[in-house]
Amino acid sequence: MKLDGRDILKALSEPFEDHEIEWRAQTCNQYGNALMLPYIDARAAMERLDKVLGVNWKDQYREITMNGKQAFQCELSIKIADEWVTRTDGAETTDFESVKGGYSSAFKRACVKFGIGRYLYDLPQFWLKIEKSGSVYVSVKNGGEKITGFVNPPSVLEIVTGSKPKPQSQPKQPQSQQAQQPANQNQKASSDHEKAIKAVWGQIQDGNIASNLIPYFLERVGCNSSDLKDASMEQLERIYHAISPVNTYLNVCRGYNLSLEQVLYYSQIVCKTTIADIIALYFLMDYKRTEEAIELIKGDYSKSIAQ
Incomplete structure (x- = not known):
């Protein structure tokens, strides 16, 4: 129909x-x-x-x-x-x-x-x-x-529809407490892994990172795969913390309306090396360098306002 x-x-x-x-x-x-x-x-x-x-x-x-x-x-x-x-x-x-x-x-x-x-x-x-x-x-x-830090957002679906989301179905008659406990643990581990993948994807999308770069991130953390689903929790966490500081840095640069030349200029100062493009930042910047670069930007911006 x-x-x-x-x-x-x-x-x-x-x-x-x-x-x-x-x-x-x-x-x-x-x-x-x-x-x-x-x-x-x-x-x-x-x-x-x-x-x-x-x-x-x-x-x-x-x-x-x-x-x-x-x-x-x-x-x-x-x-x-x-x-x-x-x-x-x-x-x-x-x-x-x-x-x-x-x-x-x-x-x-x-x-x-x-x-x-x-x-x-x-x-x-x-x-x-x-x-x-x-x-x-x-x-x-x-x-x-x-x-x-962290926040706990409400259920948007509940706000819009006026009804609570349906809970996941549970087995009617668990065979035993011993059998149920490992199953629950496996479900939690699977859920945590899915959340970790989603968090990494969120960072990838926030940074507008091309999908063909994902294998490079996986290789960097020692994962012999081209799919995020095959990465361990530890590897996903390392990828997240490789991308997150750069996205933070770029968001600050947007806030100050910096040009590409200025973005690379401040990152090169803290990384102490020549940086040709934005993608290179994801392999060079960490939280400490991000904080240093942001402080430099804030310092120069404050000076320009004072003048």
């Missing part, structure tokens, strides 16, 4: 499951609370299009200029009743973000025009307490001070 246009738009606009929602810290207040923004990544949007439309969608891109800056425009088309309907949007990119990042942002904005994830813009503000432990890591600036 073919869906009509109204049915298709309704299906595309359905809220996402909580595990499909990502969170980003926008700012922090003096009380130690972070303003957290829920969003979906491009992969989740693609999966929604596949689920609803199968092969009946397509996307095209072209490079444009917005406000004098390089940008990308996405033409997203879906097939309704044998006719193609197209909606278009674009997104700017900075000097040091990859082309992939521009494509991804433009694609997600075009998806919103078909209702995918649009409801997220209507949610209330989420000011969440930054704590020592939690499900989502945050790194955000409060004035000139960087605050890091």
Whole structure:
């Protein structure tokens, strides 16, 4: 049975499951609370299009200029009743973000025009307490001070639908306590591993890192595979901490509106070597060097303001 246009738009606009929602810290207040923004990544949007439309969608891109800056425009088309309907949007990119990042942002904005994830813009503000432990890591600036920690976001699905997410089904009659305990432990280990993979993917997407670089990260931590699923918890943690400081550094650079030349300039000072491009940062920068580079930027910025 073919869906009509109204049915298709309704299906595309359905809220996402909580595990499909990502969170980003926008700012922090003096009380130690972070303003957290829920969003979906491009992969989740693609999966929604596949689920609803199968092969009946397509996307095209072209490079444009917005406000004098390089940008990308996405033409997203879906097939309704044998006719193609197209909606278009674009997104700017900075000097040091990859082309992939521009494509991804433009694609997600075009998806919103078909209702995918649009409801997220209507949610209330989420000011969440930054704590020592939690499900989502945050790194955000409060004035000139960087605050890091964890937050525990609420269930967006529960807020939108007014009902609690269905709990995972449990076995009706466990054979024995001894048999159930190892099974629960295995489930927890599997769940923790999936969360670790998701955290690494989040960092990869935040940094707009090309997927063909993943094998290099895996090789760097001693994993003889090209798939994150084959990495151990320890290896995933090491990859996360290789990517996270660079993403923090780039976010600060964006905040100060630095050019690519300036981004590389400050990183070369702390790394004490020549750096040709942004990708090299992921193999050279660590938390300590990131902090040093940020302090240099803040120092120079303060001087320029004073002058």
